[in-house]
Amino acid sequence: MIDHFGINCADWDASRSFYDAVLGTLGHGRVMDFGVAVGYGSDGNPAFWISDATKGDHVDGPNREVHIAFAARDVEQVRAFHDAAVAWGAESLHAPRLWPEYHPGYFGAFVRDPDGNNVEAVFHGAAPA
Incomplete structure (x- = not known):
C-alpha cells in the first residue's frame, strides 16, 4: 500500500x-x-x-505537510487516483506524468488531501514517453 x-x-x-x-x-x-x-x-x-x-514551496508554518505515496499497479491506477481526487475537489499538485528525475519509468500524480498533505500515487514501471 x-x-x-x-x-x-x-x-x-x-x-x-x-x-x-x-x-x-x-x-x-x-x-x-x-x-x-x-x-x-x-x-x-x-x-x-x-x-x-526552510527550502522550497512546502514551507507553511508549524503544520508542515507530510508526503505519502501510495503504490499503484499501473499507469491507469495513477490516472484514476488523480481523477478521483480532483473530482472530489482536491487541489492537483501535479497531473499524472513520468518523472525521469526520480528514475526511468517513475509515473506519478500528486494532490493535496483535505488537511493540506501532499498525497501521491506512483507506478514504477511505466514505459518512457
Missing part, C-alpha cells in the same frame, strides 16, 4: 545527521540526495524521505 513517505525537518543538518546514524543501525542509508531532500532505504529504493523545511 505505502510506496514511500516523507517528512519536513526544521533543523536540516541535525535531521540528516540523526537519520544517517539511526537508520544505519537498521541497514538503511541514503540512496538519493537532492540537496534539500534525502531518500533513505536499502537496495537503492528510497522508502523514507526527509526534506529541508
